[in-house]
Amino acid sequence: MATGNGLWRLALPLALAQALFFVAPLLLLLATSFATDENLRDWGLRGWRDALGDAFHIQSVLNTMRLGALTVLATALLAVPLALVHMAAGPTLRRIILMAAVLPLLTSVVVRTFAWIVILGREGVINATLLGAGVITAPVALLQTEHGLILALTQIEMPLMLLPLLAALARIDPALLDASASLGGSLARTLWKVVLPMAMPGLIAGATLVFASASTAFISQGVIGGGRLNYLPALVWQQAMVVFDWPLAAALALTLMASVLMVAGALSLLGSRVRHA
Amino acid sequence: MHRYTGSDRLLVLLIVALAGIGFLILVGPVLVVLVTSFTSSRALRFPPPGLTLQWYRDLFDPVRSSQIHVAAGNSLLVAALTAIVATSLATAAALAIARTRAGWARFAEGGFMAPLVLPGIAFGLAALMFFSWLRLPPSLALLVAGHAMIAAPFALRTVGAAAAGLDPALEESSAALGAGPWRTFRRVTLPLIMPGVAAGAFLAFVSSLDNVPVSLFLASAQTDMLPIRLWGMMETALDVRVAAASGVLVAVAFILLLVMDRAVGLARRMSG
Numbered sequence: 242m243a244t245g246n247g248l249w250r251l252a253l254p255l256a257l258a259q260a261l262f263f264v265a266p267l268l269l270l271l272a273t274s275f276a277t278d279e280n281l282r283d284w285g286l287r288g289w290r291d292a293l294g295d296a297f298h299i300q301s302v303l304n305t306m307r308l309g310a311l312t313v314l315a316t317a318l319l320a321v322p323l324a325l326v327h328m329a330a331g332p333t334l335r336r337i338i339l340m341a342a343v344l345p346l347l348t349s350v351v352v353r354t355f356a357w358i359v360i361l362g363r364e365g366v367i368n369a370t371l372l373g374a375g376v377i378t379a380p381v382a383l384l385q386t387e388h389g390l391i392l393a394l395t396q397i398e399m400p401l402m403l404l405p406l407l408a409a410l411a412r413i414d415p416a417l418l419d420a421s422a423s424l425g426g427s428l429a430r431t432l433w434k435v436v437l438p439m440a441m442p443g444l445i446a447g448a449t450l451v452f453a454s455a456s457t458a459f460i461s462q463g464v465i466g467g468g469r470l471n472y473l474p475a476l477v478w479q480q481a482m483v484v485f486d487w488p489l490a491a492a493l494a495l496t497l498m499a500s501v502l503m504v505a506g507a508l509s510l511l512g513s514r515v516r517h518a
Numbered sequence: 519m520h521r522y523t524g525s526d527r528l529l530v531l532l533i534v535a536l537a538g539i540g541f542l543i544l545v546g547p548v549l550v551v552l553v554t555s556f557t558s559s560r561a562l563r564f565p566p567p568g569l570t571l572q573w574y575r576d577l578f579d580p581v582r583s584s585q586i587h588v589a590a591g592n593s594l595l596v597a598a599l600t601a602i603v604a605t606s607l608a609t610a611a612a613l614a615i616a617r618t619r620a621g622w623a624r625f626a627e628g629g630f631m632a633p634l635v636l637p638g639i640a641f642g643l644a645a646l647m648f649f650s651w652l653r654l655p656p657s658l659a660l661l662v663a664g665h666a667m668i669a670a671p672f673a674l675r676t677v678g679a680a681a682a683g684l685d686p687a688l689e690e691s692s693a694a695l696g697a698g699p700w701r702t703f704r705r706v707t708l709p710l711i712m713p714g715v716a717a718g719a720f721l722a723f724v725s726s727l728d729n730v731p732v733s734l735f736l737a738s739a740q741t742d743m744l745p746i747r748l749w750g751m752m753e754t755a756l757d758v759r760v761a762a763a764s765g766v767l768v769a770v771a772f773i774l775l776l777v778m779d780r781a782v783g784l785a786r787r788m789s790g
Contacts, residue, residue: 251614252626255607255670263633263641263667266648270640273647281651319540326537339785340775341544346788347771348548349728351748352764356547358752359554359761364563366550396543403544404788428526449635457637460730460749474639478734481643491647494640501637 274491288488292496298476305473306500308390309456313448315395316402320447321440324406325432328413342407346400354461357393358384361465385467393465394455401454402447409443410436438515445512449505456501473497548768555765560758573762586747586763593727593744596658600665600726605719607666608673612714613707616681627678634671638731641667646735656738664736665726672725673718676787680714713782720778721788724771 274292277283292298327338345353360366361383368380383389413436421431459474466472473493480490550564555573557566577583611630615623633641645664654660684707692702708715733743744763751757778784
């Protein structure tokens with residue numbers, strides 16, 4: 242094995258592959274957004290003007306960010322209790338929760354999206370249950386609504402929130418919890434003062450992954466959200482593959498990327514603030 | 519935990535209730551897909567009015583489902599190649615990063631992980647622009663190149679965790695006993711980090727098999743990929759064969775999960 246100063250050579254193949262197949266394409270994407278056509282013969286701001294000067298596109302940016310944020314909140318609301326139960330549970334229940342967290346991650350996004358068509362449809366699980374229980378008298382529309390899409394994305398993205406949380410909570414020393422309880426701390430106080438700060442890195446890592454994934458979930462957004470809700474990934478795809486306006490597609494893709502990176506940056510800043518607080 | 523007061527008990531109840539809903543939401547849809555794949559109805563009614571194997575027969579029919587079979591074959595081939603390429607590159611890089619405290623290693627690790635956070639759609643479009651700028655026609659090799667970029671971080675993480683626990687003394691003694699670098703790697707290092715490498719290869723394979731954003735732009739009529747084909751079947755007239763295909767994918771994922779978890783503790787590695 243290479244030792245000492247020669248070590249960097251082992252990292253070279255991956256670095257070169259990434260430079261060629263990841264960084265170079267992204268630089269070309271940036272260049273294309275400043276071109277007037279896909280052949281990069283002339284330069285101009287037409288792509289960016291079309292992307293950011295259009296109320297419909299701005300609304301789509303906002304819709305996409307909102308979708309990402311609401312999915313983060315929904316996954317956190319369910320994943321934090323699930324992680325707490327995992328922490329307090331015995332080995333069997335722990336294993337079951339861990340498997341439940343990993344299994345959806347291994348079943349294709351297409352399969353998970355399809356499941357929600359069956360669940361949210363007019364004759365689907367939710368409508369059948371509510372009709373049967375007499376809560377509603379006619380099927381309610383859940384497909385092609387934002388609620389339905391967020392509910393579906395909550396399952397589709399939950400493993401990305403749950404796994405980092407489980408990892409973070411696994412580092413808590415049980416003695417710490419006992420100490421807090423025996424010092425007279427109520428459960429709420431123990432959770433707030435002891436568990437939450439320890440869970441924070443996992444929560445922030447999870448929020449970053451869920452936000453990035455939910456805001457770029459092209460198939461789920463399109464199939465469950467449908468044509469009435471407009472999100473950036475569908476616009477990027479239409480402009481690139483149907484309209485063939487590559488400068489506009491590039492500018493929209495970069496807008497999506499910048500929005501996600503800004504949120505990821507803000508979350509990581511929050512993370513370091515919490516650590517030093 | 520200890521004696522609960524009244525408000526504590528209420529809080530425990532709330533946590534358990536939310537956890538229960540979370541568990542149901544995680545697992546329920548997978549079960550719904552399995553049941554639906556046996557439906558005798560052409561509409562996606564739940565619960566199904568009757569049970570039949572018709573959709574599985576249709577799915578495995580070599581004539582009627584030939585396009586799905588071609589797409590599945592392409593997807594499996596690309597996923598296997600992606601796993602090999604991404605895991606090889608990531609293993610070498612992980613060994614380098616694990617053994618040094620130098621500043622470049624931290625920087626490189628951050629860079630290598632970047633594809634995990636960048637929106638896949640933006641990278642997929644960038645890859646399409648790049649390859650058409652190079653005048654390369656669509657091919658499975660380009661799909662492997664694109665998928666490997668997304669898959670490498672998964673392998674880097676699991677191999678990195680395994681390599682971090684490696685005792686340098688073992689490699690040093692192997693070298694002191696006269697083994698060359700390659701022999702030391704083959705006989706000492708690789709066996710020790712093998713669980714991490716296997717878990718990484720598995721995750722890379724799954725991430726490629728499931729990839730939508732890159733395939734969306736790089737796949738073509740000749741290089742059709744399974745998720746893209748299934749998406750097409752869901753978008754147009756809803757084809758119940760999607761349910762059968764989903765049933766097969768769920769079964770495969772479940773078997774792989776059990777096998778990999780027994781072999782290398784996959785679930786634990788993914789949460790660590």
